[in-house]
Amino acid sequence: MTTSTLITVAPTGAEAAKAANPQLPVTLDELVTTAKQCEDAGAAVIHVHIRDDDARPTLDLARLRDTVTALRAATSLVIQLSTGGAVTDPYADRLKVLDAGPDACSLTCGTVNFGDDVFMNPWPFMAELYQATQSLAIVPEFELFDLGHIASLHRLLDRYGPPHGGRVHCDLVMGVRGGFDGDLATMAAAVRALPEGATWSATGIGRASLPVLFGALAAGGHLRVGMEDTVTYAKGRPVRDNAELVERAARAAEIAQRPPMPTSQARAFLGVG
Ligand code: KMH
Ligand code: ZN
Numbered sequence: 491m492t493t494s495t496l497i498t499v500a501p502t503g504a505e506a507a508k509a510a511n512p513q514l515p516v517t518l519d520e521l522v523t524t525a526k527q528c529e530d531a532g533a534a535v536i537h538v539h540i541r542d543d544d545a546r547p548t549l550d551l552a553r554l555r556d557t558v559t560a561l562r563a564a565t566s567l568v569i570q571l572s573t574g575g576a577v578t579d580p581y582a583d584r585l586k587v588l589d590a591g592p593d594a595c596s597l598t599c600g601t602v603n604f605g606d607d608v609f610m611n612p613w614p615f616m617a618e619l620y621q622a623t624q625s626l627a628i629v630p631e632f633e634l635f636d637l638g639h640i641a642s643l644h645r646l647l648d649r650y651g652p653p654h655g656g657r658v659h660c661d662l663v664m665g666v667r668g669g670f671d672g673d674l675a676t677m678a679a680a681v682r683a684l685p686e687g688a689t690w691s692a693t694g695i696g697r698a699s700l701p702v703l704f705g706a707l708a709a710g711g712h713l714r715v716g717m718e719d720t721v722t723y724a725k726g727r728p729v730r731d732n733a734e735l736v737e738r739a740a741r742a743a744e745i746a747q748r749p750p751m752p753t754s755q756a757r758a759f760l761g762v763g
Contacts, residue, residue, distance in 0.1 A: 494751040495743035496712035496759065498661075499528040499689060500536040501533050501732040503718025504547035504576035509722045513731045514540040518557060527733035528716075532740030535568040535760075536561065537596060539718065547576040549583040554590035566753040570594035570631060570763050573619060577607040581615050588619075589762065593762045595623060595727045596661075597630040599639035603668025605677075609635070613642065614719070618644050620653075629655040629760050633664050635669035640683045647685060655761020658688040661714055662706075665698025672698020674705045681709060688761075695719050703739060706719030707746040715739045 501515050501524045508516050515524040518540075525536050540557055542548040554571060561569050568599045571592040573584045589593060598611045619727055630653050632643050647658065662680050665672030670680060672694045684690060691712035696700025699720045706713055713733040723729045723738075740750045749760065 492560065492689070493706065493748060494755065495717050495739075495746070496535065496691060496751045497533045497535040497736060497739050498537055498570070498712070498714040498716075499525075499732055500524070500537040500693070500714055500716035500718035501528065502539045502541065503593060503716075504539050504572075504574075504760055506717060508541070508545040511717065511728070513729065514717055514721070515732070516545040518560055522555065522560050524732050525561055525565045525567055528736045529565045529567050531736040532668070532743070533731045533736045534569065534753045534756035535570055535594070536753050537570045537572060537714065537716070537718070538592075539572045547579075549575050549579055549587055551586055551589060554587060554662045555661070558590050567758060568593045568753065568756055572596050574598050574609065574633065575606055578611050584615075585619055585622060587709065588628055589739065592628060593757075594629040594631060596633050597623065598633040598635065599642045600636065602635040602639070604668065608618075616642065616646060617650070620650055624650065624654055624749075627654050627763065629653065629659075629762050632658065632660040634660055634680065634706055635666055637670075637680065638681060638704045640680065644685060653728070654690055657759070657761050658685050659760060660684060660688055660690040662690055662692040662702075663695065663709075664692060664697035664702050672702050674701070677696065677705050677709065681711070693719050696722070704741060707742055707748065713743065715738045721759050
């Protein structure tokens, strides 16, 4: 079992509304401030979605480039851009995200019902995105929302070989309506199905956030937290800000005797150059 815990913060996402969640970072300044606070609190990776001037999700390439530059200047976090975007984003725009030059990116391994929407990730798109990460030297994190996604991950690795960086690192996204339930039996089944030698973190959506956090720590996994995944700290109590969620994850990791992994160690762990 890894002796430390890689903590990823997902501060914004594409779904939460700024109007309902004033602490949601949507401008570049807000994102950079959040990133610094979360790094101080124990995060080593930031999973980034950006918004436009009206706080709507966007994959605008110039904005993404500015975001990568600003986060690199202000923090030593591993910068992982979302290639998932919003459910309405075209495949071509999602592929172009890699041109912003991040350290890492998310790569979802299959289509999934996503609440009342559908998050589309057909095989040809996944395969093209994966090969692009290899040729551009970007470390993919395999986002797994359902057991079938793990079968597609095996197929991807068998067909195209290992990822840039050498490590197969996955994120189990649990508690989306349409995907994995956020419980321990489901987590155990998913972990059993992962490729030999893969490492993993887990993300609990909404009310799944705490069971998934404690389950992942107990099972040797890593953690992703942030306002992309939950805007509620406890029943009836909104999250103060992203750093509050990272602080809680870091405290839990300390108690589990697997303290937060520093950014330098995270870079070596993930194979980020
Ligand atoms: N916003 C979701 C539709 C990712 O970032 O790669 C997809 C998502 C996954 O958040
Ligand atoms: Zn995301």
